[in-house]
Amino acid sequence: MTYFITQFINGLQIGAIYALIALGYTMVYGIIKLINFAHGDLMMVGAYIAFFALSNWGLPIYLAAAVSMVGTAILGVVIDRIAYKPLRDASRLSALITAIAVSLLLQNACMLLFSSSPRRFPTVTANLPTISIGNSTVNVIVFISIALAIALMIILNLFVNKTRIGKAMLAVSEDMRAAQLMGINVDFIVSLTFAIGSALAAFAAVLYLFSYPQIEPYMGAMPGIKAFIAAVLGGIGIIPGAMVGGFLLGIIESMAKAYIPSAFSQVTDAVVFLVLILVLLIKPSGLMGKPEKVKV
Amino acid sequence: MNMKQAFKKVMAVSMAAAFAVISLAACSKSSSSSSDEIVIGGLAPLTGSVSLYGKATTNGAQLAFKEINAAGGINGKQIKYVVLDEKGDAQEAITAYNRLRDQEKMVALLGDVTSTPSLAVAQRAVQDNIPMLTPTSTDAQVTLTGDNVFRICFIDPDQGTTMAKYASEKLGAKTAAIISNASDTYSVGLTKAFTEEAEALGLTITASETYGKDDKDFKSQLTKIQQTNPDVLYCPDYYETDILILSQAKEVGLNIPILGGDGWDGILNVTEEGNPQEADGVYFTNHFSESDTSEKVQNFIAAYKEEYDEDPVSFSALGYDAAYMLAEAIKNANSTDSDAITSALQSISYEGVTGSISFDENGDPIKPILIIKVDGGEYTVADKMEIER
The missing domain is CATH 3.40.50.2300 (Response regulator)
Known part of the structure; x- marks a missing residue:
C-alpha cells in the first residue's frame, strides 16, 4: 500500500508539470484553434532563463522563477505577433506548420547559443527534509511542487471565471467575431493568452528542474508531447480538462512504470501514447469535452 | 506529434542532402593529399550530449600525432589527422565517413567514439576495406563486423x-x-x-x-x-x-x-x-586512472595537461593509445596499403598508457580492467x- 502511495505521489508530481504545460496548449487552442507545437520549447527556454537567473545573476529561486515566467511570457507574445498573427485568417494547417517551424527554430537557436551539452541545474532540495512513507522516502520538494502547481491552477481558474478580462477570454474562445462586436479587444486577449500560457510553461520548467535538474535544447520535446496528450485527454480547449488530463496522465504513466512487470518495462512509454489513441477512438472530444455540433 | 517527428526526419534527410551537395561541390576544389603525408581519418562527437567523450578522445589522439610528427613522423612521412564531428549520431557518422573516404582519402580510420555510430561506420569500413581502430566503442558487435576492425578498449x-x-x-x-x-x-x-x-x-x-x-x-x-x-x-x-x-x-x-x-x-x-x-x-x-604511478602514465598526464590545460580522462588515454598503435602498425607495415596495415595490427603488441595491449582473433584487446x-x-x-x- 505504501508502495502504491509513493508511486501515486510520483505520478502527481510529474502530472502537475504536464497539467501546467497542457494549460498553455489548451488556452491557445481555445482562443485561436491553433495547436502551438512550439509550446514545449517555450518551456525549454523558460528553463534556460531560470538557470541563468539562478547561476549567473545569483538570484534566489523564487525571483529566478519570476524572471523566467516574465521572460518566457514576452517571448510567447512576440512569437504570436511575428509568426502566428499574420496567419490568423489563413487555413489552420498553415498555422500548424508554422508552429512546427517555430519549435525547430527555438531548439536550434538554443543549441547555437548555449550548445547542445546539457547543463546542471543547481540542487534546491539539498537542505530540505524527506518524509518517510513506509520504507520509501519522498522529498518535501515533491509536495511543494504539487502544492505550487495546484495553487497556480486555482489562481488561473479564479482569474478566468471571476475577472472581467478572464470572462472576455472565455467570450473570445466561445465566438471570436461576436466578442469583437461586443467591444472586446481580441488582439489583446490573444496576446494575454499567449503570455499566461508561456508563463505557466516557464513555471512548469522550474518545477521540472527541481527533480530532473538537467537543461538542454531538446528537453521540451517529450514533456511537450505528453502535455499535449494530457490536453487532448482532458478535452482540448477546456481549462479544467487540461488540469485533470495532466494529473491523470502523470498517474497513468507512473502506475505503468510501477506495475508493469520488469520483463515488459520497455512498453511503459507506449502506455502514454496508447492513452492518446484510446481517447481519439472512444471520445475524441476528451473527458470533459462536449461533442462538437456541426453547423449546417 | 507524430507529424512533428516525421517532419523532423524529413528535415534531417533534406539537410543531409543539402550538405551532400555542398560537400560534393567542395570536393572538386579540395586538393588531394600530397604523397609525403599519411591521412588518418577521425570520427568523434564534438558537439551533443556525448561531446565530452569526443573531445577527450580526439585531444588524446591529436597529442599523440603531434608527438609522432615532432619525432619525424612515420618513416619520414608526416601524419595528417582529419577529425569530423558526427554529433553522436549514426546517420551523421556515415556522412562524415564518406567525406573522409572520398575527399580526404584516409588510409585508416581512428574512431568512432560511442558504440551506435561505430557499428554503423564499421560496416562501411569493412565494405571499403579501410582499417578501422576504435579507441572507445565497447559494444561487442563492432569488431565482429570484419577482420579490419579493431578496438583499444575492452568490450561491453x-x-x-x-x-x-x-x-x-x-x-x-x-x-x-x-x-x-x-x-x-x-x-x-x-x-x-x-x-x-x-x-x-x-x-x-x-x-x-x-x-x-x-x-x-x-x-x-x-x-x-x-x-x-x-x-x-x-x-x-x-x-x-x-x-x-x-x-x-x-x-x-x-x-x-x-x-x-x-x-x-x-x-x-x-x-x-x-x-x-x-x-x-x-x-x-x-580503462585508465590518473592515480596510476607508472612513468608512462605520468608522462602522458604531464604532456596532456601542458597541451590542453586540463586533466586527461580515460577517453583521452584511449585516443592517445589508439593513435600510437595506428602509427606503429603503419610503420611496421611499411606501407599504407589496407591489408598490410590490418595484418600489422593483428600481430602488434604495444605498451600503452591503458596497459599492455595486443589483439585477440576478433580484434578485441587483451588487457587489464x-x-x-x-x-x-x-x-x-x-x-x-x-x-x-
Missing part, C-alpha cells in the same frame, strides 16, 4: 562480467538490482553480461528496470527497485543520464552502492558545482581485475 560483456564478479567477491553483495537504458546498445550489452555473470555467481537480481532514450524521470523505477531492497544497483549508462539517476535514487531513499561501466567516467564534471562528493560510493569499470571508486569527490583505483573471456 567484459565490463558487465567483471563488475558482477567484483560486486560478488569484493563488495560481498548477495542481491543486485539493475536500471538500464533499453534503447541503447551499450547499456543493454552491459546489462546482459552483468545479469548472466551475477546469476552464475549466485547473486539474486531483485529487479531489472529499463527506461527510454529521452527519459529524465526515473523515480517510479527507482521506487520499485527500492522496494526489493537490493545490496547494489547496477546502472550502465553515460554520465549525463547517470547523474540524474544518482540524484533521484537519493531522493527516493535508495542509498546503496551504485555500480556502472566506463560511461560513468566524467561524472565529476556534471556533479553540482562545489559538491563533487555527490557521486561518492559509485564504482565503475574503467580497472575498478574505479568515487571517494571524497575523486576517482580512486579500487582494484585491477584480469579479463576472463
Whole structure:
C-alpha cells in the first residue's frame, strides 16, 4: 500500500508539470484553434532563463522563477505577433506548420547559443527534509511542487471565471467575431493568452528542474508531447480538462512504470501514447469535452 | 506529434542532402593529399550530449600525432589527422565517413567514439576495406563486423562480467538490482553480461528496470527497485543520464552502492558545482586512472595537461593509445596499403598508457580492467581485475 502511495505521489508530481504545460496548449487552442507545437520549447527556454537567473545573476529561486515566467511570457507574445498573427485568417494547417517551424527554430537557436551539452541545474532540495512513507522516502520538494502547481491552477481558474478580462477570454474562445462586436479587444486577449500560457510553461520548467535538474535544447520535446496528450485527454480547449488530463496522465504513466512487470518495462512509454489513441477512438472530444455540433 | 517527428526526419534527410551537395561541390576544389603525408581519418562527437567523450578522445589522439610528427613522423612521412564531428549520431557518422573516404582519402580510420555510430561506420569500413581502430566503442558487435576492425578498449560483456564478479567477491553483495537504458546498445550489452555473470555467481537480481532514450524521470523505477531492497544497483549508462539517476535514487531513499561501466567516467564534471562528493560510493569499470604511478602514465598526464590545460580522462588515454598503435602498425607495415596495415595490427603488441595491449582473433584487446571508486569527490583505483573471456 505504501508502495502504491509513493508511486501515486510520483505520478502527481510529474502530472502537475504536464497539467501546467497542457494549460498553455489548451488556452491557445481555445482562443485561436491553433495547436502551438512550439509550446514545449517555450518551456525549454523558460528553463534556460531560470538557470541563468539562478547561476549567473545569483538570484534566489523564487525571483529566478519570476524572471523566467516574465521572460518566457514576452517571448510567447512576440512569437504570436511575428509568426502566428499574420496567419490568423489563413487555413489552420498553415498555422500548424508554422508552429512546427517555430519549435525547430527555438531548439536550434538554443543549441547555437548555449550548445547542445546539457547543463546542471543547481540542487534546491539539498537542505530540505524527506518524509518517510513506509520504507520509501519522498522529498518535501515533491509536495511543494504539487502544492505550487495546484495553487497556480486555482489562481488561473479564479482569474478566468471571476475577472472581467478572464470572462472576455472565455467570450473570445466561445465566438471570436461576436466578442469583437461586443467591444472586446481580441488582439489583446490573444496576446494575454499567449503570455499566461508561456508563463505557466516557464513555471512548469522550474518545477521540472527541481527533480530532473538537467537543461538542454531538446528537453521540451517529450514533456511537450505528453502535455499535449494530457490536453487532448482532458478535452482540448477546456481549462479544467487540461488540469485533470495532466494529473491523470502523470498517474497513468507512473502506475505503468510501477506495475508493469520488469520483463515488459520497455512498453511503459507506449502506455502514454496508447492513452492518446484510446481517447481519439472512444471520445475524441476528451473527458470533459462536449461533442462538437456541426453547423449546417 | 507524430507529424512533428516525421517532419523532423524529413528535415534531417533534406539537410543531409543539402550538405551532400555542398560537400560534393567542395570536393572538386579540395586538393588531394600530397604523397609525403599519411591521412588518418577521425570520427568523434564534438558537439551533443556525448561531446565530452569526443573531445577527450580526439585531444588524446591529436597529442599523440603531434608527438609522432615532432619525432619525424612515420618513416619520414608526416601524419595528417582529419577529425569530423558526427554529433553522436549514426546517420551523421556515415556522412562524415564518406567525406573522409572520398575527399580526404584516409588510409585508416581512428574512431568512432560511442558504440551506435561505430557499428554503423564499421560496416562501411569493412565494405571499403579501410582499417578501422576504435579507441572507445565497447559494444561487442563492432569488431565482429570484419577482420579490419579493431578496438583499444575492452568490450561491453567484459565490463558487465567483471563488475558482477567484483560486486560478488569484493563488495560481498548477495542481491543486485539493475536500471538500464533499453534503447541503447551499450547499456543493454552491459546489462546482459552483468545479469548472466551475477546469476552464475549466485547473486539474486531483485529487479531489472529499463527506461527510454529521452527519459529524465526515473523515480517510479527507482521506487520499485527500492522496494526489493537490493545490496547494489547496477546502472550502465553515460554520465549525463547517470547523474540524474544518482540524484533521484537519493531522493527516493535508495542509498546503496551504485555500480556502472566506463560511461560513468566524467561524472565529476556534471556533479553540482562545489559538491563533487555527490557521486561518492559509485564504482565503475574503467580503462585508465590518473592515480596510476607508472612513468608512462605520468608522462602522458604531464604532456596532456601542458597541451590542453586540463586533466586527461580515460577517453583521452584511449585516443592517445589508439593513435600510437595506428602509427606503429603503419610503420611496421611499411606501407599504407589496407591489408598490410590490418595484418600489422593483428600481430602488434604495444605498451600503452591503458596497459599492455595486443589483439585477440576478433580484434578485441587483451588487457587489464580497472575498478574505479568515487571517494571524497575523486576517482580512486579500487582494484585491477584480469579479463576472463
